[in-house]
Amino acid sequence: MWSKKGIYNKLNREGKSIRKYPYGDDPLKIKLFGKTRECSKCGKRKSILRFHWKSFYRTKTQKVRRIQAQCGECRVKYDNYKYSKTPEAYIRRRLMNLKQDCRSKRGRKKVLLTYKQLIAIYKRQIKRRGLICPLSGVKMTHTLGKGDILTNMSIDRKRSDKYYEKGNIQFVCIMANKMKNLYTNKILYDWSKNVARNLGKNYRS
Numbered sequence: 001m002w003s004k005k006g007i008y009n010k011l012n013r014e015g016k017s018i019r020k021y022p023y024g025d026d027p028l029k030i031k032l033f034g035k036t037r038e039c040s041k042c043g044k045r046k047s048i049l050r051f052h053w054k055s056f057y058r059t060k061t062q063k064v065r066r067i068q069a070q071c072g073e074c075r076v077k078y079d080n081y082k083y084s085k086t087p088e089a090y091i092r093r094r095l096m097n098l099k100q101d102c103r104s105k106r107g108r109k110k111v112l113l114t115y116k117q118l119i120a121i122y123k124r125q126i127k128r129r130g131l132i133c134p135l136s137g138v139k140m141t142h143t144l145g146k147g148d149i150l151t152n153m154s155i156d157r158k159r160s161d162k163y164y165e166k167g168n169i170q171f172v173c174i175m176a177n178k179m180k181n182l183y184t185n186k187i188l189y190d191w192s193k194n195v196a197r198n199l200g201k202n203y204r205s
């Protein structure tokens, strides 16, 4: 038999989530709050399992668990709205995701930057070149919750063998980041030229 810790370590080694109830179906929710609850936002009555935990607090004698008033779906919609509002909010979210990945997945590069430091790097880049991706030249967007938007901004490590650290960060669009992970600038340049030359004026999307 695996011990609980053993299972977590095994999942961690495989690069998988180490959350105990990754789909939110923690039976403790039913025990503490009943089977269903009405969402304060959409007004629908839903299974308590569709509501996320809120951070707990401690009294002298016990740990008090809390659950959110909005259902998971409304919460996600609200978060997407909140973190898409400005580039700074969007970067805050991306940094949270990076740190989470770092904790839960194996082989992720460490994040050695605070939000403040990251924003300082962002502002320097914006001052020099605006919201234009330094690699592809397209205008970068910051829209969450609308699928895989390739113009969205991403936090890129200039050198992939180094951490998320000072001197190694730039903001590029997701497409540029994806391509960069696979190929060098030289290969990208040559192949983009090939495709552009070959399709040329006949290209129809």
Ligand SMILES: [Zn+2]
Pocket (backbone or CB within 6 Å): 039, 040, 041, 042, 043, 044, 070, 071, 072, 073, 074, 075
């Ligand atoms: Zn709701």
